[in-house]
Amino acid sequence: MTKRSVFFASCAPGLEPVLHSEAQELKLAKVERQVGGIYFEGDLVDMWRANLWLRTAVRIFMRVGRFHASDAAQLYKGASEVDWSRFVSPEGSLVVDSQSRESELFHTHFIQQRVKDAVVDQFRKATGVRPTVDVDDPDLRIHAHLYNDRVTLSVDTSGGSLHKRGWRQYQGIAPIAETLAAAIVLMSDWDCRSPFIDPFCGSGTLAIEAALIAAKVPPGSFRTFGFESWPGHDAASYSRFKSAEIERQSWPRKLQIRASDSDAKQVEGAKQNAEAAGFGDRIRFDVLDALEFEAKPGWNAFIVTNPPYGLRVGDEEQLVPLYRDFGQRLFESCSGYRLAMILGNPKLRRALGLPEGEQKPVQNGTIPCEFFRLTLGD
């Protein structure tokens, strides 16, 4: 457990500062912000912690080899020197992906082939059996990164994107990724005490991620990770560790989380999701038009929401009056409330008629979006 490694936690573009703060709060060592993620250092327990706790990370990669290679033979030799039996069994499956910049070896398909050959030959020599290649659902994902002829080999410790928390039963029509939803809640600066309201809740992602944050539930507690199938994985220690992490959860006294949507099917699905996440009786769900959500004067609530963009859901022109009326309602009834929104449509943003507030570009899948927050009535 004491051997230390370098890790890279990847995230969606624009979320690096949030992930960086999360890693610091988790007291991970030597956290360094990069484009597309963060580096940190730690032992295997830190890797468990990162997978279990980092709400905005997509995958956690562990560095397993670093060497110079300007030709195929050097690449093969370097990849052969890693002990791959730690990460996959001879009967298991793997895939190699790669990136190359400013290097003699630049053909990524060729790089992947050579690394894969080195890995499977190591197994074949040692056991007579070799792992198979599975592009869609491998037991082990290996990443080869080449820059200036320097090769870095990493393994994906997560085993599948961390946005797949394991609580989602109902997909919804346009859900945001759980990792992005967590980032929006964190960027909203919600204090986990004031009422939290999502009047366009869809499948409930924002409300559920908010509940997980408030209750201090590890977002990874519903799923398994890639490292759990590594041949040397210490399942008993991990199980004790995970139970201890989960035990610390508690629900803040009197906290209210409310989520509503005009579509009853979405609300039903959101309830199923909340139930699976353990918040069936904690989050209040209602079928309500967004213009009718309850807003008590002096409540100082946080409205954190992801309305339709008119790209995937609804049509832009039809949505202009909804945005205009919603902005008007916020202006009239929610003075002192904090608003945080992710919007993918500048025209609809203008229709809200609200001040600009603080803005940040974020990526919602393939859609470039704007996150903004402001205090209403300021």
Ligand SMILES: C[S@@+](CC[C@H](N)C(=O)[O-])C[C@H]1O[C@@H](n2cnc3c(N)ncnc32)[C@H](O)[C@@H]1O
């Ligand atoms: C982009 S989706 C929200 C997705 C949600 N964040 C999730 O992760 O599932 C927008 C939602 O707004 C809802 N909606 C559209 N018009 C509405 C209205 N007038 N009042 C309330 N909800 C509305 C749609 O039913 C849809 O579920």
